[in-house]
Amino acid sequence: MADKSMDGLNTFTAQDDGVAVDTSKKMRIGIIGCGWIAGSHMKSYLNQPDVEIVAGADLVPGKAKAFMEKYGIEGAKTDYASHKEMLEDKSLNLDAVSICTYNRQHAQPAIDALNAGIHVLLEKPFTVTLDEAVEVMKAEKASGKILSIGFQPRMDENMKEIKKIVDSGVLGQIYYIQTGGGRRRGIPTPFGTTFIEDATAGIGALGDIGCYSLDLVLNAIGYPKPLTVSGYKSAFFGTDPNYSGYKAGKGEEYAAKFGVDDFAAAFIRLEGGIVLDFRIAWAMNLDTPGDTIIMGTKGSLRVPSTECWNGTFEAPMTLYHEVGGLQTQTTIPLISKKDKDGLFDKKIRTFLDACKNGTPAPVPSSQIIYNQAIIDGIAKSAEAGREVEIVIPEI
């Protein structure tokens, strides 16, 4: 039992999420793409008692080997020229793979792994385009294997509370949502240019952190289908060699390579008569583009502008409602941040449990396809300069 303090306003005792793990069978795991986020997967796998890391593949020769050495994994096979070669190595007897490649290399490895009958934990964003996501889902359907997408922030207790508040009915009928977030100077280049080049990333802030803001609200309201979108995107900061967020001496190179968006905004119509107003920035001359707001006929919820890409809450949420004819506000206590560092472990554990028990994927493609459809719609609408209809092919 864990005691979770709610900032002195209240306390309650909650059952720990942890249930006994059956260690009689070790899950044989491979890692595709051995860069930065693969390290987080690795650390979380190493915290699980029922996992054996048996292989790794990276496009860069020697990178997978060095990665395994860094984490002290002995006996893992890494001498593969491609992810496909690793997936075809029957001697590995792989149960599951983590796909930690850059965005443009999400779809093909996922399709190849599912076709090989291997469960997949795929990093976010789902893919770059909606068509790619549909192809991945076709492979998922044909394989009957688990596909889960790497959205760990929704496993944060404060994030879960948003869904609980919506589900309680206290907001009434939801009709308008505003969400998004961003950084003043936060174009991600500390590890090189894979996040900013079109050939590797395909989408910028929109796919990198925008997908989290969308998941924050769409998950809370049960992922209604998106119908139309009017989108905008720009790249004023990333393409500027004098952008102050770039490392000294790198401005010219990074600006020349920058081929994605660093800001995006959209007005999206969702099934059920809900409109979603969204904006996301890797860089802007502003502290925040605004709080997340969920407006309903009985009440509205304000979620303070948050680093939604890593599940962080900085301040309590506020519920605006009417009690006995009086307009009032309720502060929703901030749940202790004790869990924050465990989000990556939860992402891995819930995925492993779904694979072992045949239960639904913790972050299912059936939801995230709508997230991807919005991102795809924003890109298409921005290109066309007008509102577009979102059409999701049959899977």
Ligand SMILES: NC(=O)c1ccc[n+]([C@@H]2O[C@H](COP(=O)([O-])OP(=O)(O)OC[C@H]3O[C@@H](n4cnc5c(N)ncnc54)[C@H](O)[C@@H]3O)[C@@H](O)[C@H]2O)c1
């Ligand atoms: N969930 C999170 O909190 C989180 C955080 C950071 C990144 N990510 C996501 O993880 C992905 C990777 O990000 P990163 O920071 O690790 O990038 P990275 O550039 O550090 O690593 C990607 C690695 O994948 C390799 N690669 C690409 N295609 C491959 C293929 N077909 N086969 C084998 N290796 C291949 C590259 O050579 C590179 O080493 C991105 O899509 C990003 O959005 C998620």
